[in-house]
Structures are given as structure tokens and as C-alpha cells.
Amino acid sequence: MHSPPAAASVLALDLGGTKIATALLTPDGDLIGEQVLGTEPERGPDEVIKRIFELGHRSLDAAGLSRPAAVGITSGGPLDPIRGILHEPLHLPNWHAVPIGPLAAAEFDAPSTLANDGYAAAWGEYCFGVGRGARTLLYLTLSTGVGGGAVIEGVPYRGATGNGGEFGHLTVRSGGRQCSCPRRGCLEAYCSGTSIAARARELAPDRPTITARELVALAGSGVPWAFDLWDETIALLADGLTSLINIFEPDRVVLGGGVANAGPMLLDPLSELVAELSLSATAGSAIMIADRPGRSGLLGAGSIALRPVPRPDLPTQPQVSHV
Numbered sequence: 001m002h003s004p005p006a007a008a009s010v011l012a013l014d015l016g017g018t019k020i021a022t023a024l025l026t027p028d029g030d031l032i033g034e035q036v037l038g039t040e041p042e043r044g045p046d047e048v049i050k051r052i053f054e055l056g057h058r059s060l061d062a063a064g065l066s067r068p069a070a071v072g073i074t075s076g077g078p079l080d081p082i083r084g085i086l087h088e089p090l091h092l093p094n095w096h097a098v099p100i101g102p103l104a105a106a107e108f109d110a111p112s113t114l115a116n117d118g119y120a121a122a123w124g125e126y127c128f129g130v131g132r133g134a135r136t137l138l139y140l141t142l143s144t145g146v147g148g149g150a151v152i153e154g155v156p157y158r159g160a161t162g163n164g165g166e167f168g169h170l171t172v173r174s175g176g177r178q179c180s181c182p183r184r185g186c187l188e189a190y191c192s193g194t195s196i197a198a199r200a201r202e203l204a205p206d207r208p209t210i211t212a213r214e215l216v217a218l219a220g221s222g223v224p225w226a227f228d229l230w231d232e233t234i235a236l237l238a239d240g241l242t243s244l245i246n247i248f249e250p251d252r253v254v255l256g257g258g259v260a261n262a263g264p265m266l267l268d269p270l271s272e273l274v275a276e277l278s279l280s281a282t283a284g285s286a287i288m289i290a291d292r293p294g295r296s297g298l299l300g301a302g303s304i305a306l307r308p309v310p311r312p313d314l315p316t317q318p319q320v321s322h323v
């Protein structure tokens with residue numbers, strides 16, 4: 001049962017590498033009027049932005065609102081959250097310095113906020129999701145890429161220029177598979193949906209279109225090569241997650257993104273391994289899957305607009321790094 005849309009509802013725009021999605025987030029934390037389309041990033045920023053804005057208007061129409069109280073936008077980085085500019089996002093090749101924040105503010109006649117998707121999703125889960133009540137929360141999204149974010153003692157961790165918390169680029173296998181970043185062996189190179197599917201195709205060339213979801217289903221039904229690949233994926237994720245848990249000692253770890261739809265197939269062996277490996281006695285039980293793993297991005301996009309956080313740690317002159 002959703003609350004009726006209130007005038008204070010905000011518009012969430014989630015600009016992912018595989019899909020673009022929009023919805024209204026109500027002050028009670030309900031997502032309504034959700035719209036989703038394939039990103040098709042090769043069509044270039046003008047076309048993709050036009051389409052995500054059209055989806056945004058459809059969400060507003062579905063909620064019976066003419067304009068939102070604010071607009072929250074999330075994307076993979078690197079980006080400039082102060083000026084609302086996407087620099088060269090790893091998941092959107094050939095996008096350069098796209099001012100999506102100001103464009104959205106003009107389109108919807110409302111203030112806009114742009115944030116890294118992992119940062120925002122961590123905040124969304126902390127405010128409205130399974131992270132409610134936590135003090136220190138880590139969030140990992142297992143999606144097109146692997147994003148991350150942290151809320152430390154109630155404050156989302158942003159980093160010097162708003163691009164901190166990229167947990168997906170933690171090395172889990174030195175010299176391993178090439179990542180989308182300049183390095184090899186990152187968590188993202190093994191545990192994103194894209195990487196799981198790519199590894200599955202290498203092992204089963206007769207299945208050229210296999211997806212991560214199909215791989216999980218095969219593993220669940222006991223197909224040996226699929227089971228081994230999933231087992232390796234869990235082991236590498238446990239390695240990366242254990243490093244993070246040893247550093248932060250969070251009281252909650254939330255997993256989102258499409259791969260987290262694997263549910264107990266993911267959570268049970270992962271929690272068991274992390275409990276064995278980590279230095280914290282409670283680490284295994286701290287891991288949870290988001291209520292709506294595929295919608296953490298939208299929840300995050302809405303949350304940064306609905307519950308803006310103070311930014312005392314940001315420099316007045318941002319020095320944006322380029323990967």
C-alpha cells in the first residue's frame with residue numbers, strides 16, 4: 001500500500017549503464033510511478049538525457065504531480081556533485097563533462113542534486129531501506145558494475161570530490177581480469193553482473209547470450225561449471241567484503257543491484273565465508289540484501305533530494321579527478 005503522492009515528493013533519476021529509471025519518492029520513502037528503459041549509451045548524452053527526462057515526466061504524470069519538490073540524479077562516477085556535472089563516467093563511454101544537474105533543474109523547474117550512485121544508494125538504504133537503525137553501514141551494488149558507499153556514524157562518506165567509496169575497485173585478485181578502470185583484478189571485474197556473464201560465456205561458448213541471472217539459475221540447479229563459477233564469485237566477493245568489514249567494522253552491510261536478486265544463493269554462502277574470514281565476530285550476520293535490490297539506485301536518487309546531507313567536507317573549489 002503506497003502513500004498518496006505529496007507535493008513534497010521528489011523526482012528520482014537513475015542513470016545506469018544498462019537501464020535508465022525514474023520514479024517519485026514520497027516523504028514516507030515510497031517509490032511510485034516507476035519508469036524504466038534500456039540506456040543505449042551509444043546513442044550519446046543528448047539522446048539519453050532526453051529519454052530520461054521524458055521518463056521523469058511520465059513518473060510525474062503517473063503520480064498526478066506537475067512538478068517535483070526537487071530532483072535527485074544518480075550515476076556512476078567520476079562526477080562533480082557541486083556543479084552537477086558528469087565527467088567521463090566509466091559506464092557511459094564517450095560522455096564528457098555533461099551538465100546533467102543544471103539541465104534537470106531547468107527541465108523540471110526544481111532544484112537538482114547529483115551524486116555518485118553508490119553513495120546515494122547507501123544513504124537511501126540508511127534512510128528508508130534495510131539500513132534503518134544502523135550506525136555504520138556499507139553498501140555494495142552488484143549491477144552493470146560494482147558500486148559502493150558508506151554511511152559512517154550517520155554521515156554519508158563522500159570523499160574529497162564526491163567520488164569516494166568506490167568499493168568495486170578493491171583488488172581481489174592481483175594481476176587478474178582487466179577491469180573497466182585502468183587496473184586488473186578488481187572486485188568489479190569478477191562480481192558485477194556484466195563480469196559474471198562474461199566469465200560464463202568464456203566457460204560455455206555454446207551459450208553466447210547467457211546472463212548473470214541465468215548463470216545463478218544453472219548454479220542453483222547443480223550444473224557443475226556454473227556452480228564452480230558462482231562459488232568463485234562468492235569467494236572473491238567474500239574476500240573484498242571482509243577487507244572492508246575489517247577496516248570499517250560496520251553494524252550493517254547492504255547488498256543491492258540485480259545480482260543481489262540471487263537471494264539466499266548469494267547471502268547464505270557469503271555470510272558464512274565472511275564470518276569465517278573477518279576479524280569481527282558479528283560480521284556474517286551484519287550482511288543483508290536490500291528489500292528491492294534492483295531499485296536501490298532509485299531509492300538513492302530520491303533520498304539525496306529528499307534528505308539532503310550537509311557537505312562540510314567538500315572543498316569550495318572542487319578538484320575533480322579523472323580516471
Ligand SMILES: [Zn+2]
Pocket residue numbers: 168169170179180181182183186188
Ligand atoms: Zn577497477
